[in-house]
Amino acid sequence: MTNIKVNIVMNCFNGEEYLKEAIDSLIAQTYEDWELIFWDNCSTDKSASIVKNYNDKRIMYFQASEHTSQYEARKQAVLKCNREFIAFLDVDDLWVAIKLENQLQLFNDDSVGFVSSNYWIINQKNNKKRKVFKSMPKGHVLDKLLVQNFIGMSSLMVRKKSYFNLEYGFNPKYEIVGDYDLVLRLALKNKFSSTEEPLSYYRWHGKNLSHQIEKNAEELKQMVEEMKSIPLFFNNKNFSYFEDFSKYLASLGYKLNSDFYKALYEANKIKDIFLKIRILIILLLPIKIIKIIKS
16 A cells, blocks of 8 residues: 555545446556545435445545535545545546556656546437547646636546645635636646546536536636736736636526526627627527537
8 A cells, every 4th residue: 555646536425326437437447556535525325335335445435524515525535635646536427447547657747737638528318428629738738728628627637745835725615616726726836747538537417517507607707806816817818718708608607597688798798709709699599509509
């Protein structure tokens, strides 16, 4: 056990449906010297019994004293990590068997503080999968991250000291965008590395928190306001696009809730021409069509 380099954080709240598949994909890793920090955020289903049925000393079970936000739970779980690297696997996601082995090699460059990979999205409705990105960037990626979040939570691995060198780690105020907030702050001070090969599977099943558009937009707007006080964010050439995207998402949320006038109000505040035209076209579509496109 002394050779273990990586902790895996798995945050769980009533995740019994896909939990066994997620853990099995961890056990199947070609890199075997890992330790799982399983954080049970006061589940009321069979999640705890599923985990405890594994006779594996590498699996460490912890139960929260009270239910918290998703990113407070992640924050508390990270405090239990005592290895050099920390990876994250959500209870409804999966890993390719070479995920840990390949990503650990990316840290051979000491200036790299966090890494990721391309990943697949599996649609549970039709069992189809698609690769998310055509290519993955490397190096100093703050500019690119402000335009698009290309780091999936279950694809992320961080150098522990890079995480704890931040002013704070996961922000417990967030329920949805906490991973985006974290990687943006990591990108301020650290180089990023990645692999083009998809090494994880994000399962789309309609209950994902990230698909709660209105809540997502509300939290993203809060992120924008907090980052305005940080010059390295606010003065970045792509910060205005980042802010416009929060308005785009807010407009979409209002549209999906049948509040056309609020949706139009948010759309009119967008400065980026491409985003403005795109959302105005969406506002003209029936809600049923938008939901089909979104799925």
